[in-house]
Amino acid sequence: MAILKVIELLASSNKSWEQATANGVKEAAKTLKHIRSVYVKEQSAVVTGDTISEFRVNLKITFEVK
Numbered sequence: 001m002a003i004l005k006v007i008e009l010l011a012s013s014n015k016s017w018e019q020a021t022a023n024g025v026k027e028a029a030k031t032l033k034h035i036r037s038v039y040v041k042e043q044s045a046v047v048t049g050d051t052i053s054e055f056r057v058n059l060k061i062t063f064e065v066k
Helices: 017-028
Strands: 003-013 035-048 051-065
Touching: 003 017, 017 035, 017 051
Parallel strands: none
Antiparallel strands: 003 051, 035 051
């Protein structure tokens, strides 16, 4: 039986929500091993003038504890 842990983190990108998600997983993988899944809980964006300047995601990352 595997033991899984879920953490929540925030990530951002100036390109897209998909890139923000990839940035979050990449950064988490620097300290977490055995990442199993990522769930995008919320999305938001920062607007500067009339354009989106930053895409933000609130992620839940599930990883196996060994």
